[in-house]
Amino acid sequence: MNKSEVELKRYIPIVEAIAQTFGKHCEVILHDLTHPQSSVIYVANGHVTGREVGQPFNHLITQVLLSNKFQNDLVANYKTETIDNKVIKSSTALIRNSIGEVIGALCINFDLTHLEIAKDFFGSFSQLEQDSVKEEVELYGNVLDIVDDLIGKIVDKDRVDDMDRSHKLQLVKFMDEKGVFLIKGAIDKVADLLKVSKVTIYSYLDEIRKNNSD
Known part of the structure; x- marks a missing residue:
């Protein structure tokens, strides 16, 4: 276990706290960016996107570092999709060591699929059709x-x-x-x-x- 990984392991209780607070639809991933090809060192609720320890990062560059919303080492609430068409709301925060070097990242992936289904259901259920009324109606x-x-x-x-x-x-x-x-x-x-x-x-x-x- 390298020095960066030892330092990043301290964030595991935070990873678990987030995952347990927001439930089974919330996946939290801890990356060691000093080993990009196998950056994932811890996953909570990995069933959300199928992420596993030993995998590389996915969206760090395209949707985090290159994002117009990237500020203070954070991009929050960007959209991603899984290969099985789950709609995911993601947030990524970079982790720096004591001398300011980026050594890791903490990623939160929340599965919105069930919420989207519920939204569609309640939208259809609560929809009301309003008849248009003519200015004058002739009655007999x-x-x-x-x-x-x-x-x-x-x-x-x-x-x-x-x-x-x-x-x-x-x-x-x-x-x-x-x-x-x-x-x-x-x-x-x-x-x-x-x-x-x-x-x-x-x-x-x-x-x-x-x-x-x-």
Whole structure:
């Protein structure tokens, strides 16, 4: 066992602490970079990517040293993929000896595959389809009778002569919120019942929607 390896073995408890904290989907690898062709000296949860002691490093140059995110001897949260198509979130930190020479690296590989499957499942499960609504819908027969009756009940035509502008505006606001004016002919119906012109109803709606946007 060379001097660098002896020094790096001190990091094994840290490797195990990370692996045991984050569970079986978290692989942690300790590299001795003084022996690049067989840099892996310790692996926890090696089943994640299949890494074994005695193997060389893989992504140290391409995704760590050459990364734009490489800073303070660290690149965190870069994406890798295994040969069996696992999606891995990886982080790599370099290890220096007492005189500042890089002698090793600690790599964390977290398997996101199960999370991706869960995300897809919950995304599909929670997806809601929203129907598009036309500006005006034409209704016929009993449905139109029901809507006409509903408008009449909202307006309460027996009291129209006693209503001031504010009261009429509130009624129009309520009907607008409930979608009454999406129905073809509703503006004419409401104008007749409130004893105002269609232009007045349009002005009420403009005022209401402007206030809502403000």
